[in-house]
Amino acid sequence: MLLETNGTVYSLHFSHEKNGQGQWETRCVLHEGKCRVKDCAHNPDGAFRGFGLARCNPVDQFNKARGGTVSLTRALNTFTPVANHRELRKQIWSAYFKISPYA
Numbered sequence: 001m002l003l004e005t006n007g008t009v010y011s012l013h014f015s016h017e018k019n020g021q022g023q024w025e026t027r028c029v030l031h032e033g034k035c036r037v038k039d040c041a042h043n044p045d046g047a048f049r050g051f052g053l054a055r056c057n058p059v060d061q062f063n064k065a066r067g068g069t070v071s072l073t074r075a076l077n078t079f080t081p082v083a084n085h086r087e088l089r090k091q092i093w094s095a096y097f098k099i100s101p102y103a
């Protein structure tokens with residue numbers, strides 16, 4: 001999905017799949033600009049990007065919304081460290097919740 005904040009476009013990708021141990025994993029890739037590749041969640045486009053992985057505890061019920069939130073939080077931690085990017089993170093979250101298919 002595409003997020004727009006203050007005239008800048010970000011691409012956000014999620015994939016939800018079971019790993020070799022049967023645990024659900026949500027991967028999140030976030031990068032600036034529109035995407036030029038097909039499977040960006042696994043082969044990310046762009047040089048500078050954030051990546052986040054959320055693994056569902058086997059005792060918990062898998063939930064895409066929760067996987068999305070946790071993995072995006074982790075992707076943002078690498079893409080926009082809290083100390084320098086408070087405002088940008090706020091904008092990305094609000095853009096995400098506006099169009100998230102899981103919310």
Ligand SMILES: [Zn+2]
Pocket residue numbers: 011012013031034035036037040044045
């Ligand atoms: Zn992409």
